[in-house]
Amino acid sequence: MFLKDYIKEVAGALKSLASGMKMTGYYFTHHKEIITEEYPDNRNSLVLAERFKGEVVMTHDENNEHACTGCTACELACPNATIKIITKFDVDEATGKKKKALDTFIYHLELCTLCNLCVDACPTGAIKMAPTFEHSVFDRNQLTKKLNNPGSKIRAGVE
Amino acid sequence: MYRTTDILTSSTSGDMVINVGPQHPATHGVLHLVITLNGETIKKIEPHLGYIHRSIEKMCESLTYRQFIYVTSRMDYLSAHINNHACALCVEKGLQIEVPPRAQVVRVILDELTRIASHELWWGAMAMDLGAFTPFFHAFREREMINEIMEETCGARLTMNYIVPGGVMMDIHPNFQKKIKEFIVLYKQKINEYHELVTGNVIFENRMKNIGTLTAEQVISYGCSGPVARGSGVKSDIRKLYPYEIYDKLDFEEALETGGDSYARYLIRMREMEQSIKIIEQLVDNIPDGDFQAKTKAVLKLPKGEFYTSVETARGELGVYIVSEGGTTPYRIKFRSPGFSNLSILNDMVKGGKIGDLIAAMGTLDLVIPDIDR
Numbered sequence: 001m002f003l004k005d006y007i008k009e010v011a012g013a014l015k016s017l018a019s020g021m022k023m024t025g026y027y028f029t030h031h032k033e034i035i036t037e038e039y040p041d042n043r044n045s046l047v048l049a050e051r052f053k054g055e056v057v058m059t060h061d062e063n064n065e066h067a068c069t070g071c072t073a074c075e076l077a078c079p080n081a082t083i084k085i086i087t088k089f090d091v092d093e094a095t096g097k098k099k100k101a102l103d104t105f106i107y108h109l110e111l112c113t114l115c116n117l118c119v120d121a122c123p124t125g126a127i128k129m130a131p132t133f134e135h136s137v138f139d140r141n142q143l144t145k146k147l148n149n150p151g152s153k154i155r156a157g158v159e
Numbered sequence: 160m161y162r163t164t165d166i167l168t169s170s171t172s173g174d175m176v177i178n179v180g181p182q183h184p185a186t187h188g189v190l191h192l193v194i195t196l197n198g199e200t201i202k203k204i205e206p207h208l209g210y211i212h213r214s215i216e217k218m219c220e221s222l223t224y225r226q227f228i229y230v231t232s233r234m235d236y237l238s239a240h241i242n243n244h245a246c247a248l249c250v251e252k253g254l255q256i257e258v259p260p261r262a263q264v265v266r267v268i269l270d271e272l273t274r275i276a277s278h279e280l281w282w283g284a285m286a287m288d289l290g291a292f293t294p295f296f297h298a299f300r301e302r303e304m305i306n307e308i309m310e311e312t313c314g315a316r317l318t319m320n321y322i323v324p325g326g327v328m329m330d331i332h333p334n335f336q337k338k339i340k341e342f343i344v345l346y347k348q349k350i351n352e353y354h355e356l357v358t359g360n361v362i363f364e365n366r367m368k369n370i371g372t373l374t375a376e377q378v379i380s381y382g383c384s385g386p387v388a389r390g391s392g393v394k395s396d397i398r399k400l401y402p403y404e405i406y407d408k409l410d411f412e413e414a415l416e417t418g419g420d421s422y423a424r425y426l427i428r429m430r431e432m433e434q435s436i437k438i439i440e441q442l443v444d445n446i447p448d449g450d451f452q453a454k455t456k457a458v459l460k461l462p463k464g465e466f467y468t469s470v471e472t473a474r475g476e477l478g479v480y481i482v483s484e485g486g487t488t489p490y491r492i493k494f495r496s497p498g499f500s501n502l503s504i505l506n507d508m509v510k511g512g513k514i515g516d517l518i519a520a521m522g523t524l525d526l527v528i529p530d531i532d533r
């Protein structure tokens with residue numbers, strides 16, 4: 001009986017090893033799908049998800065106009081003090097009234113954890129997440145960005 | 160045989176103390192084990208913590224109820240989505256927000272996907288710890304598909320921050336259901352490959368069976384949860400015991416084994432992946448229409464009091480305890496993390512065993528060090 005059990009055990013062990021090796025052998029001979037992405041060689045054909053959270057950008061239309069009112073909702077929503085908004089007062093030409101407007105939108109990419117809370121908080125949809133990820137620079141000061149384009153102004157009708 | 164009690168009770172002469180880890184202070188997940196050895200037998204094992212402590216609980220005290228959720232992704236980064244879920248549930252409990260059904264279903268689907276991804280990574284890493292290199296690539300191939308689903312819908316692969324109090328941040332991506340169905344079809348084939356490759360393997364079985372045996376009494380007295388507790392036959396699935404969201408309406412089984420050894424814990428995780436697939440199958444075609452986020456106030460203020468919720472992460476019970484003074488920020492937050500309780504049983508688990516079996520036993524605890532240290 002002892003010998004029978006022993007042979008049975010050895011045979012079972014060899015069978016289990018063979019079935020594992022069969023699987024390995026199958027993938028060794030059937031290497032049809034290549035999963036490895038050869039970055040940076042495939043940089044031109046690289047497709048990232050449209051919602052990918054890479055950095056915060058401010059959208060400008062063709063007239064160099066943005067939708068930011070300078071309400072600082074994003075600044076308050078940010079957990080890491082990534083955003084600093086400097087406002088100014090514009091004088092409305094028609095009525096002569098003073099109106100708060102955006103002067104500079106400062107964004108510290110080096111502090112940002114890309115949590116999307118600022119985009120979620122923005123009432124006018126002025127900022128969004130961009131699917132970029134190559135943020136390496138030589139000096140970390142370059143990561144502090146000014147998001148509104150020079151000379152840009154608020155789009156008419158955005159309150 | 161396995162427990163060499165005479166070595167454990169002998170005098171300290173001839174003992175050797177060796178340190179396992181940390182390799183480098185900047186590596187992620189640094190755990191320092193001080194092991195007292197007599198020959199090859201482990202006499203005592205002492206985990207030293209604190210190398211990756213970031214005081215997340217203290218940080219949360221200065222963040223508002225919307226902001227603190229993202230930090231918890233950095234605790235147990237492999238089940239980041241479930242951590243966020245736990246925090247959101249606690250805030251919703253305090254504010255008594257009714258979450259729309261669509262958001263609930265999407266949350267649960269992503270929870271289960273996260274659980275599969277986490278167990279996949281564990282399976283690959285576990286086999287690699289034991290010297291098998293191939294399973295790691297098999298596991299990461301399927302995990303990549305889950306990561307792509309996450310990336311498309313949540314915008315990130317690991318630290319999603321997709322859940323906000325009252326629902327989810329964005330609506331699901333149009334490809335969401337299609338991709339998950341593709342994944343389910345493929346995954347059902349691949350899980351058989353996993354069993355063929357590793358589960359029945361004689362080398363693997365011999366290294367896992369009767370290693371790190373835990374009794375139900377030990378598991379309960381150390382407060383272990385998740386697959387570690389269920390491997391010893393203790394019913395501890397929060398999804399069954401204290402159902403949250405829609406888990407009470409779903410048809411799934413709690414995986415239970417009575418062996419208590421490393422192999423039992425291995426089987427638990429493999430069966431949990433199958434159960435997660437079963438849950439996703441039930442939900443993926445039945446995502447109700449409607450809002451993905453409930454209307455909440457701009458500034459959330461929890462009423463004065465204490466709130467506690469617990470969820471089942473991939474590692475066990477994660478509890479979130481919030482003390483509120485009625486302000487916009489919590490007065491105190493405490494996380495009951497599964498990893499800490501599971502690690503504390505390590506000494507009882509491997510004492511008297513051989514040092515070669517340490518990895519085979521410790522690997523099945525599925526430790527994520529940032530979860531232990533926070």
